[in-house]
Amino acid sequence: LHARYVLNLxxxxxxxLKQLPxxxxxxxxxxxxxxxxxxxxxxxxxxxxxxxxxxxxxxSKSYVFNGDFVDRGKQSLEILxxxxxxxxxxxxxxxLNRGNHEDHMVNLRYGFYLMLYLFSFSQVHGKKILRxxxxxx
Numbered sequence: 001l002h003a004r005y006v007l008n009l010x011x012x013x014x015x016x017l018k019q020l021p022x023x024x025x026x027x028x029x030x031x032x033x034x035x036x037x038x039x040x041x042x043x044x045x046x047x048x049x050x051x052x053x054x055x056x057x058x059x060s061k062s063y064v065f066n067g068d069f070v071d072r073g074k075q076s077l078e079i080l081x082x083x084x085x086x087x088x089x090x091x092x093x094x095x096l097n098r099g100n101h102e103d104h105m106v107n108l109r110y111g112f113y114l115m116l117y118l119f120s121f122s123q124v125h126g127k128k129i130l131r132x133x134x135x136x137x
Contacts, residue, residue: 001081003125010132013084016091017136024095026064038066038099044074047082057086057094067099080133100137 026034040046042133055061065083070076087094 002012002137003129006077006081006129007125007132009081009084009088010129010136014132014136016088017096020060024097026095027061031125034062034064034129036064036066039068040065040073040079041068042070042076042079044073044078047079053084057090058134059090061095062093062095065097066097067102069096069099070102098137 026033035050037047037050054063057063059128069079069083083094083096087096
């Protein structure tokens with residue numbers, strides 16, 4: 001994915017999140033169940049397994065992701081791109097709660113920012129994307 005598209009996704013995600021209240025109310029009156037997930041920590045295979053067993057987010061399938069999306073695993077960026085995309089497509093069915101790993105200091109300690117900067121984008125776009133992720137978090 002080109003850096004321009006990642007920046008656009010981050011911009012739209014930030015705009016959407018700023019409009020949300022601090023507390024999300026999730027109801028089962030529209031869908032029969034809500035899948036609650038937590039602590040993906042950059043493990044993309046875990047996210048794929050969750051979607052395989054429970055189905056993709058949709059108007060009839062709500063999800064709550066309880067933070068700690070990044071760090072430790074090597075595919076934090078991919079997880080965020082997928083979760084942010086689903087959030088924008090299904091804003092009433094996908095809920096993202098920030099965890100302690102979506103904090104600048106924790107990212108520095110556990111490597112999300114370093115990994116993102118070194119491996120994903122050129123130095124030209126890397127700094128801008130780092131700032132934007134921090135802003136979204």
